[in-house]
Amino acid sequence: DTAVSQTPKYLVTQMGNDKSIKCEQNLGHDTMYWYKQDSKKFLKIMFSYNNKELIINETVPNRFSPKSPDKAHLNLHINSLELGDSAVYFCASSQGLAINEQYFGPGTRLTVT
């Protein structure tokens, strides 16, 4: 029944490692997003994909690379993790670009030590 799911929910890793977060939506939406929420709760968009094509790529280090194998999945790969990457990462989906409700996943809390 879960609309937007993310795995893992928690991720603890050391600096310099490479990690991935997976996202899947079963709503039939054509657009998916990745957001970063810092410790002050600021929500900042990182990437947006529409029909598997990258639409928005905000100022994000190129250590972050999204990959969309199909419209229902948008994974986030992070290379050479840094302390400042610690945050909660949310995946979201919508029908159409930024004109309709976005459905958010439960979030992945990433802690880099």
Next chain:
Amino acid sequence: GENVEQHPSTLSVQEGDSAVIKCTYSDSASNYFPWYKQELGKGPQLIIDIRSNVGEKKDQRIAVTLNKTAKHFSLHITETQPEDSAVYFCAASMGNQFYFGTGTSLTVIP
């Protein structure tokens, strides 16, 4: 790009009182204004939204008003209940860009 400001950052109200959260935006091209509620440990969830061709929208105890001339919109929660306690985000959207406000932590005191 768009700049969305949200006030206050924290808000405490007694149960049964009303709560108002205000947002301003900078780009007159923005045309979609949703409000999201984020409970602890969960992702944001849409509670109400309004489009630029509408001035006000209401859904039970929640209402949103939009003043396009002044470029501000507000969330009104009446008869607050403890389960309304959460972080609320406004957002403004134009084209394919979506901009969130900085959030308001609402606490409803029983």
